[in-house]
Amino acid sequence: MDTILNIDGVSKRFGGLLALADVSFEVKKGHILGLIGPNGAGKTTMFNCIAGIYTPTEGTITFDKGGAPVSVGGSRPEQMTQMGVARTFQNIRLFGSLPVLDNVRIGRHCRAAQGFWGAVLRTKAQKAEEKLLVEQSLEYLDFVGLKHKALDLSSSLSYGDQRRLEIARALASQPKLLLLDEPAAGMNPQETGSLVDLIHAILEKDVTVVLIEHDMKLVMSICEHLVVLDHGVKIAEGGPREIRENPEVIEAYLGRGAAHA
Amino acid sequence: MFEQQLFNGLTLGLIYALIAVGYTMVYGVIELINFAHGEVYMFGAFLCVTIINSLGVPLFPAMVLAMGLCALMGVSIDHIAYKPLRKAPRLAALITAIGVSIFLQNIAMIIWGSRPVPFTRSAVPAAFSEQAFALGSVSVSGLQLFIYLFTTAMMIGLTLIINKTKVGTAMRALAQNATAAALMGINVNRVIAFTFALGSSLGAAAGILVAMYYNTMSATMGYNAGVKAFAAAVLGGIGSVPGAMLGGVVLGVAETLGAGYVSSQYRDGLGYAVMIAVILLRPSGLLGKSVGQKA
Amino acid sequence: MTGQSTALKLLGLCALLAFPLMPFSSEYVLHVAVLIMVYAVLAMGLNVLPGFCDLLDLGYVGFYGIGAYTAGILSLNYDMSFWVVVPLAAALGALCGVLRGAPTLRLSGDYFAIVTFGFTELVVLFLTNEIWLTRGPLGMPGIPPIDINLSWLGIDWRYDFMSETPYYYLGLLMVAFVYVVMCRIEDSRLGRAWLSIKEDPLAAASCGINLMAYKSVAFAFSAAVGALAGCFMARWSMFLAPDVFKFWESFLVLCMIVLGGLGNINGAIVGSVVLIALGEVLRVVLPHFGLPTETRFLAYGLLMILIMRFKPGGIFPAIAATSKKSRLIMDLKARLQAERAG
Numbered sequence: 075m076d077t078i079l080n081i082d083g084v085s086k087r088f089g090g091l092l093a094l095a096d097v098s099f100e101v102k103k104g105h106i107l108g109l110i111g112p113n114g115a116g117k118t119t120m121f122n123c124i125a126g127i128y129t130p131t132e133g134t135i136t137f138d139k140g141g142a143p144v145s146v147g148g149s150r151p152e153q154m155t156q157m158g159v160a161r162t163f164q165n166i167r168l169f170g171s172l173p174v175l176d177n178v179r180i181g182r183h184c185r186a187a188q189g190f191w192g193a194v195l196r197t198k199a200q201k202a203e204e205k206l207l208v209e210q211s212l213e214y215l216d217f218v219g220l221k222h223k224a225l226d227l228s229s230s231l232s233y234g235d236q237r238r239l240e241i242a243r244a245l246a247s248q249p250k251l252l253l254l255d256e257p258a259a260g261m262n263p264q265e266t267g268s269l270v271d272l273i274h275a276i277l278e279k280d281v282t283v284v285l286i287e288h289d290m291k292l293v294m295s296i297c298e299h300l301v302v303l304d305h306g307v308k309i310a311e312g313g314p315r316e317i318r319e320n321p322e323v324i325e326a327y328l329g330r331g332a333a334h335a
Numbered sequence: 336m337f338e339q340q341l342f343n344g345l346t347l348g349l350i351y352a353l354i355a356v357g358y359t360m361v362y363g364v365i366e367l368i369n370f371a372h373g374e375v376y377m378f379g380a381f382l383c384v385t386i387i388n389s390l391g392v393p394l395f396p397a398m399v400l401a402m403g404l405c406a407l408m409g410v411s412i413d414h415i416a417y418k419p420l421r422k423a424p425r426l427a428a429l430i431t432a433i434g435v436s437i438f439l440q441n442i443a444m445i446i447w448g449s450r451p452v453p454f455t456r457s458a459v460p461a462a463f464s465e466q467a468f469a470l471g472s473v474s475v476s477g478l479q480l481f482i483y484l485f486t487t488a489m490m491i492g493l494t495l496i497i498n499k500t501k502v503g504t505a506m507r508a509l510a511q512n513a514t515a516a517a518l519m520g521i522n523v524n525r526v527i528a529f530t531f532a533l534g535s536s537l538g539a540a541a542g543i544l545v546a547m548y549y550n551t552m553s554a555t556m557g558y559n560a561g562v563k564a565f566a567a568a569v570l571g572g573i574g575s576v577p578g579a580m581l582g583g584v585v586l587g588v589a590e591t592l593g594a595g596y597v598s599s600q601y602r603d604g605l606g607y608a609v610m611i612a613v614i615l616l617r618p619s620g621l622l623g624k625s626v627g628q629k630a
Numbered sequence: 631m632t633g634q635s636t637a638l639k640l641l642g643l644c645a646l647l648a649f650p651l652m653p654f655s656s657e658y659v660l661h662v663a664v665l666i667m668v669y670a671v672l673a674m675g676l677n678v679l680p681g682f683c684d685l686l687d688l689g690y691v692g693f694y695g696i697g698a699y700t701a702g703i704l705s706l707n708y709d710m711s712f713w714v715v716v717p718l719a720a721a722l723g724a725l726c727g728v729l730r731g732a733p734t735l736r737l738s739g740d741y742f743a744i745v746t747f748g749f750t751e752l753v754v755l756f757l758t759n760e761i762w763l764t765r766g767p768l769g770m771p772g773i774p775p776i777d778i779n780l781s782w783l784g785i786d787w788r789y790d791f792m793s794e795t796p797y798y799y800l801g802l803l804m805v806a807f808v809y810v811v812m813c814r815i816e817d818s819r820l821g822r823a824w825l826s827i828k829e830d831p832l833a834a835a836s837c838g839i840n841l842m843a844y845k846s847v848a849f850a851f852s853a854a855v856g857a858l859a860g861c862f863m864a865r866w867s868m869f870l871a872p873d874v875f876k877f878w879e880s881f882l883v884l885c886m887i888v889l890g891g892l893g894n895i896n897g898a899i900v901g902s903v904v905l906i907a908l909g910e911v912l913r914v915v916l917p918h919f920g921l922p923t924e925t926r927f928l929a930y931g932l933l934m935i936l937i938m939r940f941k942p943g944g945i946f947p948a949i950a951a952t953s954k955k956s957r958l959i960m961d962l963k964a965r966l967q968a969e970r971a972g
Binding site: 125127150151152155156160161163167168169170171172175176179180181183184186188189190192193194196200203204205207208212221222224225243247 | 811814815818819820821822823825826829830832833834835836837838839840841847851958959962963966969970
């Protein structure tokens with residue numbers, strides 16, 4: 075099996091706080107990996123390192139963008155998106171005062187080319203690209219089930235729909251690797267159910283997924299492989315069953331002594 | 336000659352420092368560039384002279400009274416203009432701050448006219464205009480000596496308030512993390528009001544000192560002083576009180592020496608150039624924490 | 631688009647074109663109208679930064695000054711035609727715009743605001759002190775008016791702009807040009823990238839938008855438009871002095887776009903009409919109360935505070951939404967409606 079992302083000995087330090095300490099794991103192409111752990115374990119920090127928002131203090135991150143794997147630690151966010159890493163945010167970060175369609179069109183930014191002069195002169199190429207952008211954006215919206223709301227204001231969407239729109243925006247950049255940060259947070263059981271279907275559909279599109287999630291039922295049901303972080307340290311890795319029975323993991327979640335109870 | 340320039344620069348620098356701490360403290364607690372601070376400084380000078388002229392109050396009580404009035408003014412500005420916008424986009428608050436600044440400047444123009452006004456000579460102690468002491472070729476006037484002593488006392492007092500009192504601790508907590516501070520039971524609005532009061536009274540004192548030093552004041556004096564004091568605050572590291580003090584002194588000295596040896600026409604531009612250089616080379620300032628875009 | 635609104639637009643256009651021919655349009659009235667046009671261009675140009683990119687520019691008039699003095703110097707000393715000067719001045723403005731913004735690219739918007747605050751000061755200092763170039767505080771009189779000279783085509787025909795009327799039409803053309811360019815950019819990949827930076831820089835970067843590059847384009851474009859307005863103004867007023875480009879003017883232009891609603895292109899034009907007209911009225915009224923005419927800024931300052939507090943979208947939020955009417959979106963709307971019905 076090919077490795078699409080390789081995290082090797084990554085540490086991230088904020089002043090005196092060690093948010094990630096020598097974490098290593100691999101993400102297999104075409105599969106879904108769950109990144110779990112209690113609050114403050116460093117999961118989102120890890121996402122931010124992969125997505126180029128933070129530069130790791132130590133360690134290397136290698137990403138296979140097709141062809142030879144390249145070291146990407148310290149790249150800027152837009153470079154990571156260009157290479158094929160897209161993400162959603164834990165606390166939804168949509169462009170709230172723009173329509174749903176524009177959110178996806180902006181998500182598609184790096185797969186389009188027209189700049190200042192195209193916009194001013196309205197060249198043929200520019201018009202064609204604009205038209206194509208709308209069509210492609212509608213496809214992504216259709217994929218997450220929001221096509222009929224394309225012209226609504228994105229802040230007027232329901233919470234669950236906003237999460238889906240964020241996924242559509244991320245998918246619009248045609249990622250090879252998609253980082254989902256707590257996509258089910260705040261969803262009701264029905265919405266969570268359709269989210270599972272959506273994630274399966276994403277995997278079928280040949281996109282690799284890394285998922286941070288607190289909803290254990292969801293994680294255990296869709297992830298083939300799990301990495302558990304606690305206080306910035308990787309404490310376990312393996313299949314759902316292994317992880318569920320790992321005493322260290324139980325202790326991290328429920329506190330000392332729980333494993334023996 | 337050089338030593339004399341240095342001492343003159345120090346006088347100016349201490350005054351800048353006094354204004355700069357007002358900017359930096361407010362920025363620390365509500366992350367807003369309070370553009371109206373320069374106008375509070377200007378009002379300080381005008382109020383002081385008005386109190387002296389119309390009520391016949393001697394200089395020092397008038398100074399205290401003007402500082403008190405400006406403290407009240409600072410608190411009112413925050414309460415009326417900024418407080419309703421705490422949760423609004425940052426740009427809204429910033430634009431409001433500019434609006435307040437222009438508004439106050441024009442109020443002053445209506446009350447006191449748009450021409451420069453001299454400081455009331457008769458109220459200034461005679462000792463201020465005489466030479467207090469001489470160090471070799473350097474001559475220091477009574478007023479300069481007073482400025483050194485007064486500003487130093489103010490700075491020490493301010494440092495004590497920030498580091499030793501309960502409200503000072505609350506101010507520092509707020510600068511660290513406003514939400515957490517509120518959760519810890521700190522009355523955030525009261526601390527902000529106190530910060531405005533403190534900063535405004537120091538700014539007013541600076542205005543009075545400048546008006547005495549140059550024997551002139553005008554409704555537009557707050558603009559230049561504002562830019563420079565803010566440059567001083569950036570130079571020292573925005574949000575850092577000791578940084579603002581240091582930044583003010585460095586800027587005052589640099590400006591005076593620059594005017595003497597480089598170009599007197601660009602005197603006012605020098606502060607700006609220093610600020611750009613700092614932003615380019617060390618945006619966190621001399622004593623500040625690292626800044627950069629928050630992720 | 632309904633037929634009614636098209637008819638209204640045509641009517642408005644006719645009214646604008648016929649305006650100088652009306653009996654009430656004296657040279658003074660036309661002068662004010664041209665002034666409004668200059669400010670409308672400035673307001674649209676300034677709007678790019680606070681309106682599209684969430685960056686507060688407090689020294690915008692600096693570019694107006696750079697453009698005006700470039701035009702003045704090139705016209706007076708080198709006898710250059712207006713039509714040659716415009717692109718040169720715009721290019722110089724764009725360069726200055728990028729240089730001004732560059733130090734703050736990696737920092738928060740507050741740093742940009744404060745750098746621009748000092749920038750005006752520096753421009754005025756330069757214009758005042760570099761007497762060899764700008765004649766300093768005495769100002770620069772005798773700048774020739776705009777002319778159209780076809781001798782380069784081998785045709786012996788020349789027209790000099792001697793009254794307000796040709797400036798009125800040229801100004802109208804300039805406003806229309808800038809307006810169309812602004813609307814086209816707003817509804818484009820570039821415009822959407824700017825708006826995303828305004829909404830949420832981090833999310834924008836995660837969408838693949840290079841913040842520094844796109845902000846730099848905004849700096850350059852906004853400044854070039856300011857310089858264009860300056861060029862026009864120099865050859866229209868035929869006199870320049872450093873005092874014209876002080877902070878007050880930047881504030882006035884900012885006030886216009888706040889009034890019209892940040893990011894609202896139509897609003898920028900409405901704001902300039904309202905504030906220039908109000909300024910002319912106050913200029914007459916204020917002396918009756920024994921107040922200096924500068925105190926009109928009291929009203930502007932107050933207006934700005936009140937709008938930010940109570941109507942942050944501007945006083946006419948309904949006139950926004952230019953791009954929402956683009957052909958593509960209208961088509962899409964119809965399609966979605968059809969799908970819902972079917």
